[in-house]
Amino acid sequence: MAHAQIFLDSEQLKAVVHSHGPVQVCDPSGNVLGTMTPAAAWLEQQDIIEAKRRLASDGPWHTTKQVFDRLRDLAGQ
Numbered sequence: 257m258a259h260a261q262i263f264l265d266s267e268q269l270k271a272v273v274h275s276h277g278p279v280q281v282c283d284p285s286g287n288v289l290g291t292m293t294p295a296a297a298w299l300e301q302q303d304i305i306e307a308k309r310r311l312a313s314d315g316p317w318h319t320t321k322q323v324f325d326r327l328r329d330l331a332g333q
Contacts, residue, residue, distance in 0.1 A: 276300070 264272065272279050278291045318326075 272292075272294050273296070275294060275297060277297050278293045280291050281289045283289055
């Protein structure tokens with residue numbers, strides 16, 4: 257079964273691209289037909305969830321310098 261495609265005009269595309277979350281898709285009368293979550297917004301939400309999870313952990317924590325020093329050490333082996 258083929259998926260239906262809807263092509264957005266430039267103004268509709270701007271509204272979707274600049275949204276920071278789900279977008280309601282409505283008919284001309286304003287009836288909500290469905291809700292879509294743009295990929296960028298979904299990824300942003302997932303990044304925030306993952307960052308919060310990592311911040312809540314007990315570590316271990318390393319500075320950027322420590323990470324680069326470790327990578328340099330590994331490259332020298």
